[in-house]
Amino acid sequence: MGGAVVLIVVVAAVIIALMVMGTYNGLVRLRNAVKNAWSQIDVQLKRRHDLIPNLVETAKGYMKHERETLEAVVKARNLAASARESGNVANSASAESQLSGAMANLFVVVERYPDLKANQNFLSLQEELTSTENKVSFARQFYNDSVMNFNNKIEMFPSNIVAGMFKFKAADFFEITEAAQREAPKVSFS
Amino acid sequence: MWEQIRANRRKSVALVIVMAGILLIFGFVIGEAAAPGAGPGGVFLALIIWLIMSLISYFAGGAIMLSVSGARKIEKQDNPRLFNIVEEMQLASGLPKMPDVYVIDDHAPNAFATGRDPQHCAVAVTTGLLNICNRDELQGVIAHEMAHVKNRDVLLMIMVGVLMGTIVMLADGLLRAFFWGGGGRRRSRTSSSKGGQAQAVMLIVALLLAILAPIIAQLLYLAVSRKREYLADACGAQFTRYPEGLASALEKISASTHDLRRANRATAPMYIINPLKQEGMAAANLSSTHPPIDERVRILRGMGGGAGYNDYESAYRKVTGKAGILPSGALAGSQPAEARQAIDDKEALKSDVERVRETTDMLWKMKNYAFIPCACGVTLKVPPGFNRPEIKCPHCGTAHKTQAT
Numbered sequence: 001m002g003g004a005v006v007l008i009v010v011v012a013a014v015i016i017a018l019m020v021m022g023t024y025n026g027l028v029r030l031r032n033a034v035k036n037a038w039s040q041i042d043v044q045l046k047r048r049h050d051l052i053p054n055l056v057e058t059a060k061g062y063m064k065h066e067r068e069t070l071e072a073v074v075k076a077r078n079l080a081a082s083a084r085e086s087g088n089v090a091n092s093a094s095a096e097s098q099l100s101g102a103m104a105n106l107f108v109v110v111e112r113y114p115d116l117k118a119n120q121n122f123l124s125l126q127e128e129l130t131s132t133e134n135k136v137s138f139a140r141q142f143y144n145d146s147v148m149n150f151n152n153k154i155e156m157f158p159s160n161i162v163a164g165m166f167k168f169k170a171a172d173f174f175e176i177t178e179a180a181q182r183e184a185p186k187v188s189f190s
Numbered sequence: 191m192w193e194q195i196r197a198n199r200r201k202s203v204a205l206v207i208v209m210a211g212i213l214l215i216f217g218f219v220i221g222e223a224a225a226p227g228a229g230p231g232g233v234f235l236a237l238i239i240w241l242i243m244s245l246i247s248y249f250a251g252g253a254i255m256l257s258v259s260g261a262r263k264i265e266k267q268d269n270p271r272l273f274n275i276v277e278e279m280q281l282a283s284g285l286p287k288m289p290d291v292y293v294i295d296d297h298a299p300n301a302f303a304t305g306r307d308p309q310h311c312a313v314a315v316t317t318g319l320l321n322i323c324n325r326d327e328l329q330g331v332i333a334h335e336m337a338h339v340k341n342r343d344v345l346l347m348i349m350v351g352v353l354m355g356t357i358v359m360l361a362d363g364l365l366r367a368f369f370w371g372g373g374g375r376r377r378s379r380t381s382s383s384k385g386g387q388a389q390a391v392m393l394i395v396a397l398l399l400a401i402l403a404p405i406i407a408q409l410l411y412l413a414v415s416r417k418r419e420y421l422a423d424a425c426g427a428q429f430t431r432y433p434e435g436l437a438s439a440l441e442k443i444s445a446s447t448h449d450l451r452r453a454n455r456a457t458a459p460m461y462i463i464n465p466l467k468q469e470g471m472a473a474a475n476l477s478s479t480h481p482p483i484d485e486r487v488r489i490l491r492g493m494g495g496g497a498g499y500n501d502y503e504s505a506y507r508k509v510t511g512k513a514g515i516l517p518s519g520a521l522a523g524s525q526p527a528e529a530r531q532a533i534d535d536k537e538a539l540k541s542d543v544e545r546v547r548e549t550t551d552m553l554w555k556m557k558n559y560a561f562i563p564c565a566c567g568v569t570l571k572v573p574p575g576f577n578r579p580e581i582k583c584p585h586c587g588t589a590h591k592t593q594a595t
Contacts, residue, residue, distance in 0.1 A: 037284070040281055044281070124270065127270055127271060127274065128270070128274075131270075131271075131274035131275075131277070131278060134274075134278045135274075135277060135278050135281050138278050138279070138281040138282035138429070139281040139282075141282055141429075141431070142281060142282060142283075142284045146284075
């Protein structure tokens, strides 16, 4: 009789231990997925920050009267670069959306300079930048999906117990404020 | 996403087992029909053929497919736009490795992906596709192909294709042996009439199987491959967040009147759209590896501003009136996604002429032609064997130095 009880207890303990182990490993896997997804964004952000000075340099020669626009881009770029280096996801996101706004302004202004638009170097830089922006947003999509999976697992029962035991913290989303990105740049042709 | 891959894997394994079962029974029956008691030998023979063919296509299938279709690998500088789009979709799909990018010099717009797993994958597009698609559309097509890689559809196509090939081969061989070897069977009947009778029954069963097995195998295969096309469309919409891109690309591809020169029945299921034009037959719907294109387009357009799996599922229900298409694991774990706006920058909205020029320039460069821009706006393309020191511009007559000097 006593032997049976002990056996049941032991079996139950083993099953619980296995379940905890499985959940823990699942959480670690998801957390690594989030980390990996973030490093993908990081690579693209860095590439974007590296490309912008080249673009500004090329544009400068043609756009004598657009110093303000160019300076705004350089300023936004420097802010975003330092935010990236600090590693704070939320700061980085807001700096990036400002940079996107400044870049959108620049590309609107470029329309007034046909010589610049025909410049081969500028064209290939523009393709690179456009694509890098796309890459940032696609990497962001994937990152946010990974964060969602991870955070769901942390908050949902029963994995939340294991997450609490081993102090897993929810990850931050990388949100770019749509307003700053979507806002149509104001241009006057007067 | 992972749920879905796992569900796919289970279904793939089930399909492969069922088809392997058909193959082995077939082998047994053939063996018994050839000589009483030779059934296990037949099974063994079928196994060996299957194994060898599987190994070859597992390790070399991608390379074979690429070389049969005449695809050539390109680097980033050959076509930065295509390369960037593939990279974008790699990020969106979360694949661990950038696939190799191949180009096929063919006017028929089409594309395919190969690779047994995400570590060994490649996408190939035709120059015809590059000519007619804008950035959004190309993105949609590449996303669809990456989804095939991500969902391990390519591996399934390889394994199932091989099984089907083996079954068809055995059936062919048997039918041929029956027509040529009828005399040998009669001689064996005289030795023992009882064994001869059993053998005759086996022979009839074998013949029935020879006719039925390839058909059953093909129907199974088609049902699965069409399901995977829908799933890849749904993933494509989810990756790009822009179902309209893929929809309008599919429309453009199907409207093309060019035939893909180097496609055949073996490679057809790999392409985004069936490259072999079908004569208008009712059976075409049942025997096609791809769902009807207008249906795919209507589903993608019916997603109502969403881009998630659930949007695709409800659009599918509305368009086809059927219960549903996506695995429940994919639906449960998916996040809602909103469709984005069309890409609106000048680089993406290039005219057709510019795109065609870009593509042909790429082909010239791949053939090692040198480019000399002339002041009058003409670009001279100098063939690699050109050995005179100077070349005149055919438009304005200015002499240019060539690299031969």
